Amino acid sequence: MGNPDRGLLDWLDEASAERGLYYANHEDGWDFWSYRDLGRLVLTTAAALRADGVRPGDVVALVQRSSPGFVATFFGALAAGATPCSIAPPFAYQRADEYERHAAQLLETVRPAAVVCDDESLERIRKVAAEVGLGEPVVFDRLVTDAEPLERPLPLPKTALLQFTSGSSGFSRGVRISAEALRTNIGGMGVWLGCAPEYPAASWLPVHHDMGLVGFLLNxxxxxxxxxxxxxxxxxxxxxxxxxxxxxxxxxxxxxxxxxxxxxxxxxxxxxxxxxxxxxxxxxxxxxxxxxxxxxxxxxxxxxxxxxxxxxxxxxxxxxxxxxxxxxxxxxxxxxxxxxxxxxxxxxxxxxxxxxxxxxxxxxxxxxxxxxxxxxxxxxxxxxxxxxxxxxxxxxxxxxxxxxxxxxxxxxxxxxxxxxxxxxxxxxxxxxxxxxLKVSGKMVFAESLETLLHQRGVPERRVAVLLGVRDGTPTGAAVFAGVRPEWRRIAHEVLSAWLGDAELLSVEVPQGGIAVTSSGKPRRRVIWQALCAGAHGAQTRPLTAD
Incomplete structure (x- = not known):
């Protein structure tokens, strides 16, 4: 099962009125959008983008939650011959300043012809867009008001997706994904998993992340x-x-x-x-x-x-x-x-x-x-x-x-x-x-030590392990978000057992204070650079068993 040759917009020609997407609502129920209704909305969005000045080869930035509007904007951009790029909405970040820096870097990189957002994101993304010299973002519902659908999609752009890396090692990087690469990846997943229309699927993953977007929604x-x-x-x-x-x-x-x-x-x-x-x-x-x-x-x-x-x-x-x-x-x-x-x-x-x-x-x-x-x-x-x-x-x-x-x-x-x-x-x-970090001629990895800490009871997202050479000294640091005393003891036992004579540090920040990517991964190298620069001076102490 799975069709590796299926085109990205083939579904528009055979959109079902019985199958589609069900969106969770606040009443513990579901709002149904058939593929037939979504297909019409896609072609309406394509026409609206064209009327808004988007031309083949342009980039359309999406700053939206998972929604029918997101589906319509993503595929509508493709149907207009443009390249969609999904950027995390503000909900993905705990701090406004971190979000604004992140979004500004991404928008500055892609320089989109249009930024389509939802009501929830408008105020924040309007501020960011103005700072990098872009035009006014448009809310999806306003974009498609009074628009009539295109009769048929335009040819696909050469780049069918601008996708950003997680940024766990620094700033996110924009990756150019061709229409052929996107099609073959979706087709390959279908063959691997035995996908077929009769198999229902469910997801809570964010659509600004590649696993939620390519791995689930587009599939x-x-x-x-x-x-x-x-x-x-x-x-x-x-x-x-x-x-x-x-x-x-x-x-x-x-x-x-x-x-x-x-x-x-x-x-x-x-x-x-x-x-x-x-x-x-x-x-x-x-x-x-x-x-x-x-x-x-x-x-x-x-x-x-x-x-x-x-x-x-x-x-x-x-x-x-x-x-x-x-x-x-x-x-x-x-x-x-x-x-x-x-x-x-x-x-x-x-x-x-x-x-x-x-x-x-x-x-x-x-x-x-x-x-x-x-x-x-x-x-x-x-x-x-x-x-x-x-x-x-x-x-x-x-x-x-x-x-x-x-x-x-x-x-x-x-x-x-x-x-x-x-x-x-x-x-x-x-x-x-x-x-x-190389210890006695063999490599020890930060993610391995984090796994051991989790297995000993330190919760995920509450600790990040950093390894490197600081001021000429091999160093291992446990960064705790809202530390508990027993976590220090556990971390000392694990890190001292695996890191030999390396200097061990505890960096203690408030809960939610570990810098993470929009998908929740710790930005280890960014935190390490801040540690080496002394940015965590008052929060840093030797990691001991006491």
Whole structure:
């Protein structure tokens, strides 16, 4: 199943009146938009953008929540021959100043011909647009008022999507995704997951992030199956509402980062699940950040008695520069863990710090290799940089956003800046290459240590581990957001066990004070640079067991 040759706008010609998108409302119900109604709104939006001065090859920036208007603006831009670019709305950031800096950098990079927002975002984005010299943003509902739909879409633009990287290593970088790359990535995901119109799907993921946009929304709309759409804050307020949707609507496909599974485990009790069934689920795609095997085990232990098959937990790996999906575990196979090194290497586990979850094998027409610092291909089990080649690789970056991530696009393909290893064709992802420290000749990675802290009871999103050389001294720092005394002791035990004689620091900021990307990843290198510059002087102390 899955149609790898399906065009991005083919669904407009065969839009169903029975299938479509269901949006969660405030009354605990759902508002239905059929694909036929969405298709008409797409062509109306395309006409309105044309009337607003948007021309083929221009960029249209979307600053909107998940909504029918977002779908119409995204596909409407394509139907007008323009390039859509989704920018996080203000709700994704806790602090207004952080959001304004982020949005200003993105808008300055893409210089859109039009900025389409929702009412909620208008005031903030109007201020940012004025600061970077752009025209007045337009609210979607006003844009389409009195517009008549185009008879047919214009030819697709060469760049079908401007997609921003997460910015975990610095400023986000604009990535140019061609229409062919976007089409083949969506088609490849359909083949991997066995997508078909009769399989309903559900998501709470934000549509400004590549996992929520390409991995879910575009996949659902282009394939044409029913999609049940919640807002991220719907999920945060009530993960049980999301689980009831999975059960009541017999959902087959959903997706989330490791954090989402962990959040459900913290907020949902087994007694809350009485009467629910999860046996229809074929694929819970887990990506966007390192996957914790303990969380997978505990999640299955919670939902397994209510029908969730272990093989429905599907770890995957991808990146913005690869459009999205690179590798994925086939539904039903069942996830495994591994350690780097050969089978007789007793110290191999020290490279990763903890067991690493396999993220499956490459999707069709993609190749993954592991290379050393000098670019030589490494054999199975050896840790190096993950390099991706084949279809759906981005055409390049838009401008220079000053990323320190080490990710690059070139003749060798996509050098991801991620560390990992291969075992029998399956990819195991450890963490970012720049977020590691060599100890006794072997690398220890920040994400591995964070996983160990989470397993010892320090909640996700409340700690970030930083590793590097500070003033000539190997250093490990635990950055706590709203620290509790027992967390210091746990962090000291973990970091001292893995980092040898490195200097250990505790940086203590208020809850919500860890700088994160719009998708919630800690911006480790940004925090590290601030630490080295003395910006956290009063908040920094030696990390001890007391």
């Amino acid at each position: 659902v709309v282009v394939t044409g199956f029913d999609g049940w759409m919640l807002q991220p804050d719907d999920f945060i307020r009530s993960p049980l509402r999301y689980l009831r949707c999975l059960s009541d609507r017999r959902i087959v496909l959903t997706a989330m980062p490791n954090f989402g599974l962990s959040y459900i485990l913290r907020r949902v009790r087994r007694a809350d699940l009485e009467g629910l069934r999860f046996d229809a689920l074929r694929a819970v795609i887990i990506g966007a950040e390192r996957v914790d095997p303990r969380v997978l085990r505990d999640f299955h232990a919670l939902l397994g008695p209510y029908g969730l098959d272990r093989g429905a937990l599907v770890p995957a790996y991808g990146s913005a520069e690869a459009t999205l999906a690179v590798t994925g575990l086939p539904p039903g196979e069942g996830w495994t863990t591994g350690h780097p090194g050969s089978a007789d290497d007793g110290d191999a586990a020290s490279l990763a710090g903890t067991a690493v979850v396999g993220c499956g094998r490459p999707l069709p027409d993609r190749t993954v290799t592991i290379v050393s610092e000098d670019g030589a291909e490494l054999p199975d089990g050896q840790v190096g940089e993950i390099v991706v080649s084949g279809v759906s690789i981005a055409d390049g970056y838009l401008g220079d956003a000053g990323s320190a991530s080490g990710t690059s696009l070139g003749g060798q393909g996509l050098r991801t800046g991620d560390a990992g290893f291969l075992r029998d064709g399956q990819l195991f992802v450890i963490g970012r290459l720049g977020d590691g």
